[in-house]
Amino acid sequence: MSDAPTSRRAQRRWVLWGVLFIVLLVIAAVAWVTIRGALAKQDLESSVAHVETLRSQLAKGNTAAAQRTAAKLEASAADARAKTSDPVWAAFEHTPFIGGNLRAVRQVSAIVDDVATDAVRPVAGVLGDVDVDAFKPDGGKIDLQPLVAAQPAVAKATTALGKATRAADQIDTGDTVSAVTDAVNQLRASLASASKQAAVADKVVQLAPAMLGDGGAKQYLVLFQNNAELRAGGGIPGAVALLDVEDGAISLGQQASTSDFPQADDPVLPLTTDTQGLYGSITGEFIQDVTLTPRFDTSAKLAREMWKRQFGERVDGVLSIDPVTLGYILKATGPVDLPTGDRLTSDNAVQLLLSDAYAKYPDPAVQDLFFASAASAVFTKVSEGGFDPKGFIAALTTGVDEGRVKLWSADKSEQSELTGTAIAGGLPTSDSSSQQFGVYLNDATGAKMDYYLDKTVSVGSEVCRKDGRPTWTVEVRLKSTAPADAATSLPDYVTGAGAFGVAPGVVRTNVAVYAPSSGVYVTSTQDGKTASPQTAMDSDHPVAQFQTTLSPGKSTTIRVQYLGAADQGRTPVDAVSTPGVHQSVTQPLVTSCESPVD
Incomplete structure (x- = not known):
């Protein structure tokens, strides 16, 4: 016990x-x-x-x-x-x-x-x-x-x-x-x-x-786009040239002016009904109008066919670049001297190429030679290694990011790799991280007045419905910064001299707003008044197209509303737009359910 x-x-x-x-x-x-x-x-x-x-x-x-x-x-x-x-x-x-x-x-x-x-x-x-x-x-x-x-x-x-x-x-x-x-x-x-x-x-x-000729020689057609006369893809192709590449060796070949290309009676290649309805058959008939569509693959194919018809050569791809990008590149190369005696620098490239040249060289044929010599001089310095590599890569990267540098390949496997990237120049792309709009500008003045056109794009989203569908609003503001006496102080080649029914000194612009594929057009205003735009489709993108006419110093504001899908209420919205003389960044737009459209 x-x-x-x-x-x-x-x-x-x-x-x-x-x-x-x-x-x-x-x-x-x-x-x-x-x-x-x-x-x-x-x-x-x-x-x-x-x-x-x-x-x-x-x-x-x-x-x-x-x-x-x-x-x-x-x-x-x-x-x-x-x-x-x-x-x-x-x-x-x-x-x-x-x-x-x-x-x-x-x-x-x-x-x-x-x-x-x-x-x-x-x-x-x-x-x-x-x-x-x-x-x-x-x-x-x-x-x-x-x-x-x-x-x-x-x-x-x-x-x-x-x-x-x-x-x-x-x-x-x-x-x-x-x-x-x-x-x-x-x-x-x-x-x-x-x-x-x-x-x-x-x-x-x-x-x-x-693409640089590792497997054999290739030729690329280079389009030098002129932002002073806007096209949805950037600007009119003001000059064109061949780029010859083989095993990493690059040389500038034949150069041509757009005046060397006659206007065709019909599109050189079949155009989709959407493209013809929005931009007309002229898109496929004249070299300066191939970039009326924002689809660079379409622009490239048309330009390639026009070059083949005129010079008998079928190129392997098409590259597009503009004077703003040349200005970026000049930061890496330093100044270049032109045969005309002009000195091209990163600071004066845009003004000299897109404005001063028209006053200094009033003959269009001389202008073409001037533009060709400028492109050739910059290319020669680059091909000879006369540049800072890091600065050069940064210049091209900026040009691609801003939509100023685009590339298309005739090789289907290469093009499939390019598709969807910024350099491919495709229509806006949307996914779960962002719903993307496109704002594309086409000059309707028939001249070079877009040097004086400022653009601001803003986008916003608000859920105002019980079903959770967001209301998307896109605002486009355009302003003419042309001098008050533009009609008389600027050369006729810049104002157009009224040749296309637009008074000298006035800027006329067609504005196409592309919505994501899920978007449904609701309404729009221009300067606070109800607008009646052309509504259409480009593939699966709803499009609303407006026309604006601005006298010197005047501005206009377009607002467009679309309805998104119910599962997109919290998805951010963004927009890409035609690169002009001055780079613009898409701004956020504050909207409310009480007064979605002013």
Whole structure:
């Protein structure tokens, strides 16, 4: 009997020791996870710092330093993953309150490590070979081999970033603290941006060698668009030239004026009913009107056929560029001297080419020669390697982003890779991240008055209906900055001298507003009064087209409303527009349900 209490006391002691052991184990585990979490946080913060350093080094072209930073990034990312993937951490992921946070941190660490290993490492391995200086011609020739060698690494990085982007989108932040939620959102945004950039780089290294003649000689038709006489695609093709490429060697071939192309009696290629209805058959009949449509693939095919009919050569692709982009390029090349004695610089290129030249050289034939000599002089300096590579790439990138540089390939496989990218010059594209409108301007003056046309585009969205469908509003404001005495102070070639029924000094413009495919036209106003635009379709895009007429100093405001789909109420809206002499950025438009249209 006396042994029973002793036995119970012994059992209680063992129970107490067991409980104490469990408590100590839990404390140790919590301490372990806490310490490991703090260390992992440091590793992740180091990884973020390495990424920023890497971006800066790549922007400066410092490839040796970038390779060292990439190695540091890989090490810190691996450390963060190791600290958040042990059994203790995994066990705590199933606990209330903190489990979701630990799981998210572990997923973030794993994604960063995967990106460092599968995206940064392969690209870092070829950085030394694909230095920006490799894009600088040596003796008129670009060495294409580094681009060819980089193709597997860039493709692997693109795939890895796409996989990481999808993984980040699947992280559950429903019960995470704000700091973890913010970190996940930052990761998602960074990956989305990097993934898009990688996709572009992948297309460049895949397409550039072949398009620069790696597999044989190619010819491209270059359209020099004149923004002083607007077309939806940018401007009228004021001059054209052949670009000959073979194994990275680039040379400027035959040049021609648009006056060398007679107007055809009928479109040189069949036009869709949509294109003819909006822009007329003239789109396919005259070289200066092929860019009336915003579809660059259509413009390119028409120009290609016109060149073939006139000169008997079928080119492999079409490139478009404008004087504003030439101004960007001149920042990288420095000034160039023209045979006329003029000096073309980044500061005066736009004014000299789109305004002063008409007063200085009133004969259109001389103007054509002047434009051709300017394009030839800039090209010669570039082909001889007389430019800063980083500045040159930045100039072309800006030109592409602003819709001033476009490219079409007659090779179906190459064109399929270009389609959907900014350089392809397609119609507005919408997805779950943005609903995109298009605002396209076509000159109806028949002259060069668009040098004095300012444009502002604003877009807004408001859900005003019980069914959740958003009301989209697009506002286009045009203003003529022409001098008050434009009718007499400007050359007839600039004002048009009334040849097309527009009084000298006045600017007449056709404005086409393209909505996303889900949009339904509701109503529109011009200067506060109900408007009656031409409504049509271009493929699956609803279009409303207006005509404006502005005297010097006057302005006009067009507002168009469309109804979106119910699942697009929270989707941001944006717009692309015809690039003019002055670059304009789409502005946000504040709207209300009480008075959606003024």
